[in-house]
Amino acid sequence: MRKNSGYWIGMFGTVAFLSPYFIMFFTFIVVPVLVAILLSFTYFNSIEFPTFIGLKNYVSLLTQDAVFMQYVLPNTLKFSLIVGPGGYLLSFLTAWLLAQIPHKPRTFLALIMYTPSMTAGVAMTVLWAIIFSGNASGYINSILLRLNLIVEPIQFLQSPDYLMNIMIVVSLWSSMGVGFLAMLSGILNINPEVYEAAYIDGIKNRFQEIIYITIPSMKPQMLFGAVMAVVGTFQAGAIGVALSGTNPTPQYAGQLMVNHIDDYGFIRYEMGYAAAISVLLLVIVYLFSRVAMKLFGEKS
16 A cells, blocks of 8 residues: 555656646647647638638648748748758857867857857847948948948848848857757767777777767757757748848848748738748748757667
């Protein structure tokens, strides 16, 4: 009886300990996803009760929405395929370099590297908007004018020729987020004796050390960083709108899927159509996350 009572007390304690997580996860993740999936099959203007229309939203999105197919989807793929892997590699290389220096300067530099990801909102927008300002007082325009490389200021943030490239630069600059800290922690937790044994067994340089020791020893952190990079990249959207000051962005040059969702959901109030876009975005994120799982997940 005591053994059974102890078992049930332990089970009750485990359930009580985990229940807040499951409640929050179900409330803020599962329910919104299920509601979005259901709304994607309806016409819903946020005032009238949703009307079931089947797959019409998805058909319209993939066959009739010229802005989505011509600008939004290509922009999103281009942005994610550059910023995602680029920011991921940058995070790993920076974490590896920081791991080679003493503790105090490493902590200070890690904080500096991580700060842009914490200020990726208003502060980031103000800073980069000043740098790429379209008048003579903007830093880039001021330098170019002084060097006589241009005769009048360039409208960087309103030009479709520059906006996407600026978004990529800003996103890479602020890519040292939680994934970067996880990688740094993973590198620092590798047993130094493993490296010593590897050099005895034939490792000859730092590159081989990274390939054969560092990366295999920190696959969980690499996986976490990859998933965070995928999710963060596809969730990005406020950058283009914040820099240009308009939604949609000028000539849709910086329009991403998140911006398209905001446009239809909170400007046009076509919630059903916006839900269909969000479900498609969720599917794309899931597919890219599966690729990351294949690359860095534990082989069974």
